[in-house]
Amino acid sequence: MRPPPRGLDDEAPRSPGRVTTSAAGAPRESVIHTLTAVTDLVAQGSGPWINFDVGLFLDRFWANTINGLSYGSIYALVALGYTLVYGVLQLINFAHSEIFVIGVFGVYFTFLALGFQPGQTPNVPLAGIIANLVLAGAVGMILAGVAAVILERVAYRPLRKRNAPRLAFLITAIGASFVIQQVFRITRGSNPEGTIRLLPPEPLFRIFGAPVTNLQLIIIVAALALFVVADSFVNRTRLGRGVRAVAQDPATATLMGVNRERVIMITFLLGGLLAGAAALFYLMTIPQGAVFNGGFLLGIKAFAAAVLGGIGNLRGALLGGLILGIAENYGQSLFGGDWRDVVAFVLLVGVLMFRPTGILGESLGKARV
């Protein structure tokens, strides 16, 4: 009755890219384990479907670190959006991941409008490519920023006026998130858009033997620059002071003449702009990533990053994003490619368990220069 023990070649069709080293058959007891103790699994760590490959981990340590910083920069930019809104409204803006997706499609459609076609390698000089990238990024940022403001107007403001319970905000956010997702699914189909790669990755130099590509360098530097801009906006400008004041004490801030509604709008706008920028970097790294549900995993990870660093804290979002990006790369080497996302989730749960206020602590209001 039972099927014969299966070897390595007999893999589930949906996971073609897995790296497996051990060929031993799965111990039968492990089936029970999987069902009862979901969280034990990663710790359990042996068997054909999960590795514990320290060799590979050490081997790729620096490459993973650099790649992780690049991914982490993208998470950090999206995490900033979560953190800003959370700081001001104490609301998890579930639909922020879809704001990001709007940015991704904005960037993608700009590519198309500029005459780039899927599959072709563009024959444009470097300066032109960079100009095109900047233009696409600007469109993505504007679209995402405007979408975030509209979302706030349509979905959240009516609830705020009614002084609705927190659960209502969350449910609305989830509803909005799905509506945006499904609009893309229905209009663009459920398959990813064709790959458009403007700038192929080329190693520029090596750090500890690990290559650093032009993409990685651009993304890390640009993300850091955007972070510095956002951070100085919140900490040094008049508007930013309003944001911090509302985060600290909305009632008093209103009494002191801060326009709360405007602050909320600016917060959503800023979060959207940063998500749009992240969308550009995302599409540069993963050109096949323009798909309706592309924001889901990234959104959860970015949120995890925000919590990891301390939600409501801008620097925490940056730190959390970078750490998460690096950690999941390490996890991928250690446990195998299929476990990359699981590592991120386990990290999220672990952080919430042991340090729910994050590494740098919470509070946008207290973030000072």
Add this chain to the structure above:
Amino acid sequence: MTEGLLEAVEQMDAAERAEHEAAVAEKVAPDREIAVSAGETLLAVDGLTVRFGGLTALDDVSFDVKRGEILGLIGPNGAGKTTCFNIVTGVYRPTEGDIRLEGQSLARMKRYKIIQAGVARTFQNIRLFGAMTALENVVVGTDARHRTSVPGALLRLPRHRREEREAVDKAMALLEFVGIADRAADKATSLPYGDQRRLEIARALATEPKLLCLDEPAAGFSAIEKDALSELILKIRDDGYTVVLVEHDMRVVLGVTDRLVVLDFGRKIADGEPDAVRRDPAVVSAYLGTAVDE
């Protein structure tokens, strides 16, 4: 149509009514004889210090609450009165010092265990369960003494049925005791403000506390309502409860308390009979600028 209890009470003569009220009181405080027994220490606050970051909210405060008394905890705004309540009920943990109820330390106890140990409180800003009726709110209080959990409730085991029956009885009696029985079936949030305060007191009493902490129960009351409240507080004490009262209104405080503890900037500056405390120079200077007799 059978006549309801409320109508029946309306139609009672004086003797019947006294008997009925005694029956209600018995339900409200079944163990009153034990509770009233003596004036020994019920709650001991010992060297209590609380710091939030750099701010010291309470600084080495010590006082006792004696069984069967009404202790007033007063002081200007920011003196640390509510912090004191929050420590006693486990909302915050003391930085230093200890609080003991009948010798048992509350400082590290879980919050709901503190309630079960015998401390109940009301809130400065009313916090009722808005989706429940008045009666249901009070029954939640009685649940603190219940042991039914999921299996018992799922299968309606005998203990569950007994507890439910007794809880409803007791909660009814409590509503009558605080004077809002006619509101039993109303949603808690649809009650008038004063009745909401009374409902909170009933809910707190339902947990069968040894010590009842009232946090500014007269806030927002008219003079008539304040008098009625004072009467209720005295009635609660006469029923065998010990009461700690945080209140700004000096007329209520002086009208009901047996003893006063005065806090100022987190330190205790006086402790004694209301009349003596009133003349204490430290107290007078602490209140300078604010009228002692509002």
Add this chain to the structure above:
Amino acid sequence: MTATTETERAPSSSGGRFGELSRWWNARSRPQQWGLLVPVAAIIYLLPVLNPPIITTEPATSFPIALFNAAVFALIAIGLNVVIGQAGLLDLGYVGFFAIGAYSAAVLSSPDSELGVRFPWLVIVPIAMVITMISGVILGTPTLRLRGDYLAIVTLGFGEIVRLLADNIDPLRGNRGFQDIARPGGTYPDGSPIFTQNDAQGFYWLAVTIVIIVLFLMGNLERSRVGRAWIAVREDEDAAELTGVPTYKFKIWAFAIGAAVGGLSGTLFAAQVGFVNNQRFDVTTSILYLAAVVLGGQGNKVGVVVGAFLVSYIPDRFQFEPEYRFLVFGLALIILMIFRPQGILGMRQHLLTYGRQAYQKLFGAGTGVAPTSLTPSSRPAGEPAEAVPDDRSGSRPQGGGE
């Protein structure tokens, strides 16, 4: 029960026709209510046999199968309602429990399973429920200590992890799945089996019966210390704790019970379909569950059954493309939250086992109408709750600042 009527009108909740309906229903005596419920139940049982013209989903979808799916959906919604509606915990990974239930049935009975056992369905059900309950506790223990809104995202992650595990772990067979999952035994008098894959009628009756039993049990919980603790936690967790409610313990219970019901519905589903693979447990499905609960009326178990029926039945009846489901019900969530947050049937639940008797004793038996106007009271009836600091949106423990 009799007495809650008038006051319901006061706040914004439960207005409109359905509010009237609930008032009318509450004014009936117990026997009257039963007299109405029994025929309704009979009609529900007979639906697949009657196959009434306009209502039927045929020819596109087999009507018994559509009904069975609706009934399973109702069961899921009842379980999720405990978590979201009663305890106020936003669980977005509920599909994970459904998946664990279905996979338990598969692993314990399919010939494809490496366990090599073929347990009968009736044995599987309690095992699967225990397994899902344990996973609920495992998920809840760390997360339920957290602030409520973190819970949503952690549970979302959990639902995704369960799916990823089904993908990644070889013994769970990924896309190939498990064939030949056990179904309940039993035959009609003529010897033909009741529970077959092609004819969902038997399964529908089984599902409806389970729904009714679970409704009864949940009703028992609701009108007990447990149900009151849940509502208290939902309304004001700190105040609940300071009224002696062991909030953490009851939140875990809510999670565990919700999970167990989710697991039960998973086994039911697996038995009918006879096949389980990793394709059915997208986290997005959780959103349909959420929509069912919110649409019907959070906290109201009858309401969520209605909501679940609508969410499952409408697409079958009107032949939605599957992707439109998510769009339509996502929109429904936003619109409901803005315009009718209490859902279609926004009834207040009764939380006392002997509440009816108590109110009758107080106001006199037979008072079907509101007590406020009848009772001797010095207060003007219906006086508005004046200047009550209703600050629930930001309710945190009030600091020591005074």
